[in-house]
Amino acid sequence: MLPRFTEKSLVSVGLIALLDDVAALAKAAAASLDDIAAQAGQAGAKAAGVVIDDAAVTPRYVTGFSPARELPIIGRIALGSLKNKLLFLLPAALVLSLLAPQAITPFLMLGGLYLCYEGAEKVYELISPHGAHRHEEALDTIAVDAKTFENEKVAGAIRTDFILSSEIMAITLGSVPDAGIASQALILAVVGVVITVGVYGVVALIVKADDVGLWLARRPSRSPADAGLRIIGQGLVQGMPYLLKLLGMVGTAAMIWVGGGILLHGAEIFGFAWPSHILHDAAEAAAQAVPAFGGFLSWLVQATGSGILGLAIGAAMIPAVGGIIVPAWRWLSGRLRRLRAA
Numbered sequence: 607m608l609p610r611f612t613e614k615s616l617v618s619v620g621l622i623a624l625l626d627d628v629a630a631l632a633k634a635a636a637a638s639l640d641d642i643a644a645q646a647g648q649a650g651a652k653a654a655g656v657v658i659d660d661a662a663v664t665p666r667y668v669t670g671f672s673p674a675r676e677l678p679i680i681g682r683i684a685l686g687s688l689k690n691k692l693l694f695l696l697p698a699a700l701v702l703s704l705l706a707p708q709a710i711t712p713f714l715m716l717g718g719l720y721l722c723y724e725g726a727e728k729v730y731e732l733i734s735p736h737g738a739h740r741h742e743e744a745l746d747t748i749a750v751d752a753k754t755f756e757n758e759k760v761a762g763a764i765r766t767d768f769i770l771s772s773e774i775m776a777i778t779l780g781s782v783p784d785a786g787i788a789s790q791a792l793i794l795a796v797v798g799v800v801i802t803v804g805v806y807g808v809v810a811l812i813v814k815a816d817d818v819g820l821w822l823a824r825r826p827s828r829s830p831a832d833a834g835l836r837i838i839g840q841g842l843v844q845g846m847p848y849l850l851k852l853l854g855m856v857g858t859a860a861m862i863w864v865g866g867g868i869l870l871h872g873a874e875i876f877g878f879a880w881p882s883h884i885l886h887d888a889a890e891a892a893a894q895a896v897p898a899f900g901g902f903l904s905w906l907v908q909a910t911g912s913g914i915l916g917l918a919i920g921a922a923m924i925p926a927v928g929g930i931i932v933p934a935w936r937w938l939s940g941r942l943r944r945l946r947a948a
Contacts (some may be wrong), residue, residue, distance in 0.1 A: 665850060666815055671756065677815050679760060686764035687771060688894035691798035695768075695775045699789055703779060710776060715872040718775040719919065721865030724766070724926060726920025728858045772799060773868070812850070819843040862907045866916025885911040 668676045767931055778797045782790055819842025827833045876880045889907040893900035 636795065660738065665809055665853070668759075668813055671759075673817055674815075675756065677810060679804055680810050680813065682760050682801060683763045683767065684798070686760070686803045687767045688763065688799070689769045690768045691775060691802060692795065695772055696794045696798065699775050699794060703783075704787065707783075710780060711872050711875050714773065714776045714780070714868050717769055717776065717874065718865040718868030718916075719923065720769045721773065721861045722869070722916040722920035723923040724920070725858050725862035725865060725870045726917055726924060728854075728861075729917065730921070730924060735876060740789065742814060753873065762872060765916065771798070774798070812853070814844075815849075816843050816846040860911065863913040864914040864916075865920070866912035866914070867908070869919065870912055880913070 631770055671679060699710075699943055702713070722792075734787050775798065778794055779790065782793055785793065819839040822835045822839025823843055825832050825836055825839070827836060870882050870885065888911065889904040893904040894905045896903055
Protein backbone atom coordinates (compact mmCIF):
# COMPACT_ATOMS: atom_id res chain seq x y z
CA MET A 607 0.00 0.00 0.00
CA LEU A 608 1.36 3.47 -0.90
CA PRO A 609 2.30 5.69 2.03
CA ARG A 610 -0.10 8.48 2.84
CA PHE A 611 1.47 11.95 2.83
CA THR A 612 -0.10 14.50 5.11
CA GLU A 613 0.44 18.26 4.74
CA LYS A 614 2.66 18.16 7.79
CA SER A 615 4.88 15.43 6.36
CA LEU A 616 5.14 17.25 3.04
CA VAL A 617 6.27 20.39 4.86
CA SER A 618 8.87 18.33 6.76
CA VAL A 619 10.17 16.81 3.54
CA GLY A 620 10.33 20.25 1.93
CA LEU A 621 12.15 21.68 4.94
CA ILE A 622 14.71 18.85 4.83
CA ALA A 623 15.21 19.45 1.10
CA LEU A 624 15.62 23.19 1.75
CA LEU A 625 18.18 22.49 4.48
CA ASP A 626 20.04 20.17 2.10
CA ASP A 627 20.09 22.96 -0.50
CA VAL A 628 21.31 25.48 2.10
CA ALA A 629 24.03 23.07 3.20
CA ALA A 630 25.08 22.53 -0.42
CA LEU A 631 25.19 26.29 -1.00
CA ALA A 632 27.19 26.77 2.21
CA LYS A 633 29.66 24.12 1.07
CA ALA A 634 29.94 25.77 -2.33
CA ALA A 635 30.43 29.19 -0.70
CA ALA A 636 33.07 27.77 1.64
CA ALA A 637 34.84 26.13 -1.29
CA SER A 638 34.65 29.41 -3.19
CA LEU A 639 36.10 31.31 -0.23
CA ASP A 640 38.84 28.71 0.14
CA ASP A 641 39.57 29.07 -3.57
CA ILE A 642 39.69 32.86 -3.26
CA ALA A 643 42.00 32.60 -0.24
CA ALA A 644 44.26 30.18 -2.10
CA GLN A 645 44.35 32.37 -5.21
CA ALA A 646 45.00 35.45 -3.06
CA GLY A 647 47.90 33.62 -1.41
CA GLN A 648 49.36 32.60 -4.77
CA ALA A 649 48.98 36.11 -6.17
CA GLY A 650 50.56 37.62 -3.05
CA ALA A 651 53.50 35.24 -3.39
CA LYS A 652 54.06 36.38 -6.98
CA ALA A 653 54.19 39.97 -5.73
CA ALA A 654 56.69 39.06 -2.98
CA GLY A 655 59.56 40.97 -4.58
CA VAL A 656 57.56 44.20 -4.60
CA VAL A 657 56.39 43.54 -1.03
CA ILE A 658 59.98 43.07 0.18
CA ASP A 659 60.93 46.31 -1.52
CA ASP A 660 57.97 48.13 0.05
CA ALA A 661 58.96 46.93 3.53
CA ALA A 662 62.60 47.81 2.95
CA VAL A 663 62.00 51.25 1.43
CA THR A 664 59.48 52.65 3.93
CA PRO A 665 61.72 52.95 7.05
CA ARG A 666 63.84 55.61 5.34
CA TYR A 667 60.83 57.95 5.30
CA VAL A 668 60.85 58.21 9.11
CA THR A 669 64.60 58.88 9.32
CA GLY A 670 65.33 62.21 10.99
CA PHE A 671 62.11 62.42 13.01
CA SER A 672 61.71 62.22 16.78
CA PRO A 673 60.70 58.81 18.16
CA ALA A 674 57.30 60.21 19.12
CA ARG A 675 56.49 60.98 15.46
CA GLU A 676 57.66 57.66 13.97
CA LEU A 677 54.52 55.57 14.54
CA PRO A 678 52.08 58.37 13.59
CA ILE A 679 54.00 58.88 10.34
CA ILE A 680 53.92 55.13 9.59
CA GLY A 681 50.19 55.17 10.36
CA ARG A 682 49.62 58.02 7.90
CA ILE A 683 51.59 56.20 5.21
CA ALA A 684 49.71 52.94 5.88
CA LEU A 685 46.36 54.74 5.62
CA GLY A 686 47.48 56.33 2.36
CA SER A 687 48.57 52.89 1.13
CA LEU A 688 45.14 51.40 1.88
CA LYS A 689 43.46 54.29 0.05
CA ASN A 690 45.79 53.76 -2.90
CA LYS A 691 44.91 50.08 -3.12
CA LEU A 692 41.20 50.02 -2.29
CA LEU A 693 39.87 53.37 -3.49
CA PHE A 694 41.96 53.96 -6.62
CA LEU A 695 43.87 50.91 -7.82
CA LEU A 696 41.28 48.19 -7.19
CA PRO A 697 38.51 49.91 -9.22
CA ALA A 698 41.02 50.88 -11.91
CA ALA A 699 42.27 47.28 -12.13
CA LEU A 700 38.72 45.94 -12.49
CA VAL A 701 37.90 48.51 -15.18
CA LEU A 702 41.06 47.54 -17.06
CA SER A 703 40.17 43.87 -16.71
CA LEU A 704 36.68 44.48 -18.12
CA LEU A 705 37.29 47.11 -20.80
CA ALA A 706 40.96 46.98 -21.76
CA PRO A 707 42.74 43.85 -20.50
CA GLN A 708 45.43 44.42 -23.13
CA ALA A 709 46.43 47.60 -21.27
CA ILE A 710 47.48 45.68 -18.13
CA THR A 711 50.86 44.68 -19.58
CA PRO A 712 51.88 48.24 -20.65
CA PHE A 713 50.71 49.48 -17.25
CA LEU A 714 52.90 46.87 -15.57
CA MET A 715 55.85 47.81 -17.76
CA LEU A 716 55.54 51.50 -16.82
CA GLY A 717 55.68 50.47 -13.18
CA GLY A 718 58.66 48.24 -13.98
CA LEU A 719 60.46 51.22 -15.50
CA TYR A 720 59.83 53.20 -12.33
CA LEU A 721 61.18 50.37 -10.15
CA CYS A 722 64.31 50.12 -12.31
CA TYR A 723 64.82 53.89 -12.07
CA GLU A 724 64.35 53.97 -8.28
CA GLY A 725 66.71 51.03 -7.80
CA ALA A 726 69.36 52.45 -10.11
CA GLU A 727 69.12 55.79 -8.31
CA LYS A 728 69.91 54.07 -5.00
CA VAL A 729 72.89 52.31 -6.57
CA TYR A 730 74.03 55.68 -7.97
CA GLU A 731 73.75 57.17 -4.49
CA LEU A 732 75.93 54.35 -3.13
CA ILE A 733 78.58 54.76 -5.85
CA SER A 734 78.56 58.56 -6.12
CA PRO A 735 76.93 60.18 -3.06
CA HIS A 736 77.74 63.74 -4.18
CA GLY A 737 76.33 63.24 -7.65
CA ALA A 738 73.20 61.59 -6.26
CA HIS A 739 72.78 64.46 -3.78
CA ARG A 740 72.91 67.02 -6.62
CA HIS A 741 70.42 64.93 -8.58
CA GLU A 742 68.00 64.82 -5.62
CA GLU A 743 68.35 68.58 -5.05
CA ALA A 744 67.35 69.13 -8.67
CA LEU A 745 64.22 67.00 -8.19
CA ASP A 746 63.07 67.81 -4.65
CA THR A 747 61.55 70.88 -3.08
CA ILE A 748 62.89 72.46 0.12
CA ALA A 749 60.79 72.11 3.27
CA VAL A 750 60.36 75.33 5.26
CA ASP A 751 59.34 73.89 8.67
CA ALA A 752 58.96 70.62 10.54
CA LYS A 753 55.28 70.15 9.63
CA THR A 754 55.91 70.81 5.95
CA PHE A 755 58.93 68.50 6.02
CA GLU A 756 56.82 65.71 7.55
CA ASN A 757 53.98 66.27 5.07
CA GLU A 758 56.42 66.14 2.15
CA LYS A 759 57.99 62.94 3.47
CA VAL A 760 54.58 61.33 3.91
CA ALA A 761 53.45 62.49 0.46
CA GLY A 762 56.66 61.12 -1.07
CA ALA A 763 56.18 57.78 0.68
CA ILE A 764 52.56 57.54 -0.49
CA ARG A 765 53.61 58.36 -4.08
CA THR A 766 56.23 55.61 -4.00
CA ASP A 767 53.71 53.29 -2.38
CA PHE A 768 51.23 54.06 -5.18
CA ILE A 769 53.69 52.74 -7.75
CA LEU A 770 54.58 49.69 -5.68
CA SER A 771 50.91 49.06 -4.86
CA SER A 772 49.97 49.36 -8.52
CA GLU A 773 52.56 46.69 -9.28
CA ILE A 774 51.17 44.47 -6.52
CA MET A 775 47.59 44.89 -7.74
CA ALA A 776 48.52 44.42 -11.40
CA ILE A 777 50.57 41.30 -10.61
CA THR A 778 47.64 40.02 -8.54
CA LEU A 779 45.17 40.71 -11.34
CA GLY A 780 47.48 39.07 -13.87
CA SER A 781 47.60 35.97 -11.64
CA VAL A 782 43.81 35.43 -11.78
CA PRO A 783 42.83 36.33 -15.37
CA ASP A 784 40.10 33.68 -15.59
CA ALA A 785 38.35 34.51 -12.31
CA GLY A 786 35.00 36.28 -12.36
CA ILE A 787 34.80 40.00 -11.69
CA ALA A 788 33.48 39.47 -8.13
CA SER A 789 36.24 36.96 -7.35
CA GLN A 790 38.86 39.31 -8.80
CA ALA A 791 37.56 42.15 -6.62
CA LEU A 792 37.66 39.98 -3.49
CA ILE A 793 41.14 38.66 -4.27
CA LEU A 794 42.47 42.17 -4.94
CA ALA A 795 40.91 43.46 -1.71
CA VAL A 796 42.26 40.56 0.38
CA VAL A 797 45.76 40.88 -1.08
CA GLY A 798 45.71 44.67 -0.68
CA VAL A 799 44.63 44.65 2.97
CA VAL A 800 46.82 41.72 4.06
CA ILE A 801 49.93 43.08 2.37
CA THR A 802 49.38 46.61 3.73
CA VAL A 803 48.85 45.42 7.30
CA GLY A 804 51.78 43.02 7.05
CA VAL A 805 54.21 45.49 5.45
CA TYR A 806 53.50 48.44 7.73
CA GLY A 807 53.26 46.23 10.81
CA VAL A 808 56.75 44.93 10.05
CA VAL A 809 57.94 48.48 9.32
CA ALA A 810 56.60 49.67 12.69
CA LEU A 811 58.41 46.81 14.46
CA ILE A 812 61.64 47.58 12.62
CA VAL A 813 61.48 51.31 13.33
CA LYS A 814 60.70 50.90 17.04
CA ALA A 815 63.03 47.93 17.65
CA ASP A 816 65.92 50.19 18.67
CA ASP A 817 63.68 51.99 21.19
CA VAL A 818 62.62 48.63 22.66
CA GLY A 819 66.27 47.60 22.73
CA LEU A 820 67.24 50.79 24.56
CA TRP A 821 64.49 50.21 27.14
CA LEU A 822 65.67 46.63 27.69
CA ALA A 823 69.33 47.67 27.88
CA ARG A 824 68.53 50.15 30.67
CA ARG A 825 66.70 47.61 32.83
CA PRO A 826 68.24 47.13 36.27
CA SER A 827 69.90 43.72 36.70
CA ARG A 828 68.00 42.23 39.62
CA SER A 829 68.07 38.67 38.31
CA PRO A 830 69.74 36.52 35.65
CA ALA A 831 66.64 37.06 33.46
CA ASP A 832 67.11 40.84 33.64
CA ALA A 833 70.76 40.45 32.66
CA GLY A 834 69.71 38.37 29.65
CA LEU A 835 67.14 40.98 28.63
CA ARG A 836 69.78 43.70 28.88
CA ILE A 837 72.04 41.71 26.54
CA ILE A 838 69.17 41.32 24.08
CA GLY A 839 68.48 45.06 24.30
CA GLN A 840 72.11 45.95 23.65
CA GLY A 841 72.08 43.56 20.68
CA LEU A 842 69.00 45.28 19.25
CA VAL A 843 70.48 48.76 19.68
CA GLN A 844 73.78 47.78 18.08
CA GLY A 845 72.29 45.53 15.39
CA MET A 846 69.40 47.65 14.06
CA PRO A 847 71.56 50.00 11.96
CA TYR A 848 73.06 46.96 10.22
CA LEU A 849 69.64 45.38 9.76
CA LEU A 850 68.30 48.58 8.20
CA LYS A 851 71.27 48.69 5.83
CA LEU A 852 70.70 45.05 4.92
CA LEU A 853 67.00 45.72 4.33
CA GLY A 854 67.92 48.67 2.14
CA MET A 855 70.23 46.49 0.06
CA VAL A 856 67.61 43.74 -0.23
CA GLY A 857 64.96 46.30 -1.14
CA THR A 858 67.15 47.86 -3.82
CA ALA A 859 68.00 44.45 -5.29
CA ALA A 860 64.33 43.41 -5.21
CA MET A 861 63.30 46.66 -6.87
CA ILE A 862 65.79 46.18 -9.71
CA TRP A 863 65.20 42.48 -10.39
CA VAL A 864 61.40 42.78 -10.12
CA GLY A 865 61.42 45.77 -12.48
CA GLY A 866 63.73 44.00 -14.92
CA GLY A 867 61.63 40.84 -14.75
CA ILE A 868 58.44 42.78 -15.48
CA LEU A 869 60.07 44.41 -18.51
CA LEU A 870 61.35 41.05 -19.78
CA HIS A 871 57.92 39.47 -19.44
CA GLY A 872 56.23 42.44 -21.10
CA ALA A 873 58.69 42.39 -23.98
CA GLU A 874 57.96 38.69 -24.45
CA ILE A 875 54.22 39.39 -24.68
CA PHE A 876 54.87 42.06 -27.32
CA GLY A 877 56.91 39.68 -29.48
CA PHE A 878 60.47 40.32 -28.22
CA ALA A 879 60.86 36.91 -26.65
CA TRP A 880 64.55 36.25 -27.30
CA PRO A 881 65.92 37.93 -24.11
CA SER A 882 63.56 35.85 -21.95
CA HIS A 883 64.45 32.69 -23.87
CA ILE A 884 68.18 33.29 -23.46
CA LEU A 885 67.76 33.85 -19.73
CA HIS A 886 65.49 30.81 -19.39
CA ASP A 887 67.99 28.59 -21.24
CA ALA A 888 70.83 29.84 -19.03
CA ALA A 889 68.75 29.13 -15.91
CA GLU A 890 67.96 25.62 -17.15
CA ALA A 891 71.63 24.96 -17.90
CA ALA A 892 72.64 26.10 -14.41
CA ALA A 893 69.97 23.90 -12.83
CA GLN A 894 71.09 20.85 -14.80
CA ALA A 895 74.76 21.47 -13.98
CA VAL A 896 74.11 21.20 -10.23
CA PRO A 897 70.86 19.25 -9.78
CA ALA A 898 71.06 19.32 -5.98
CA PHE A 899 70.60 23.10 -6.05
CA GLY A 900 68.73 23.25 -9.36
CA GLY A 901 65.76 25.28 -8.18
CA PHE A 902 67.85 27.86 -6.37
CA LEU A 903 70.36 28.22 -9.23
CA SER A 904 67.57 28.59 -11.78
CA TRP A 905 66.01 31.38 -9.70
CA LEU A 906 69.41 33.01 -9.09
CA VAL A 907 70.30 33.10 -12.80
CA GLN A 908 66.93 34.56 -13.77
CA ALA A 909 66.99 37.11 -10.92
CA THR A 910 70.57 38.13 -11.81
CA GLY A 911 69.75 38.49 -15.50
CA SER A 912 66.61 40.50 -14.72
CA GLY A 913 68.64 42.63 -12.29
CA ILE A 914 71.36 43.39 -14.86
CA LEU A 915 68.73 44.45 -17.39
CA GLY A 916 66.85 46.49 -14.80
CA LEU A 917 70.01 48.24 -13.60
CA ALA A 918 71.04 49.13 -17.17
CA ILE A 919 67.61 50.54 -18.02
CA GLY A 920 67.34 52.38 -14.70
CA ALA A 921 70.80 53.93 -15.13
CA ALA A 922 69.81 55.15 -18.59
CA MET A 923 66.68 56.73 -17.11
CA ILE A 924 68.51 58.81 -14.46
CA PRO A 925 69.69 61.56 -16.86
CA ALA A 926 66.43 61.29 -18.82
CA VAL A 927 64.34 61.91 -15.69
CA GLY A 928 66.52 64.80 -14.45
CA GLY A 929 66.95 66.45 -17.87
CA ILE A 930 63.65 65.82 -19.62
CA ILE A 931 60.80 64.33 -17.57
CA VAL A 932 61.06 66.49 -14.43
CA PRO A 933 61.48 69.82 -16.32
CA ALA A 934 58.53 68.88 -18.56
CA TRP A 935 56.43 67.97 -15.53
CA ARG A 936 57.30 71.24 -13.77
CA TRP A 937 56.43 73.21 -16.91
CA LEU A 938 53.09 71.41 -17.22
CA SER A 939 52.33 71.87 -13.51
CA GLY A 940 53.11 75.59 -13.77
CA ARG A 941 50.83 75.94 -16.79
CA LEU A 942 48.00 74.19 -14.96
CA ARG A 943 48.46 76.40 -11.89
CA ARG A 944 48.35 79.52 -14.04
CA LEU A 945 45.23 78.29 -15.83
CA ARG A 946 43.48 77.61 -12.52
CA ALA A 947 44.55 81.01 -11.19
CA ALA A 948 43.14 82.69 -14.32
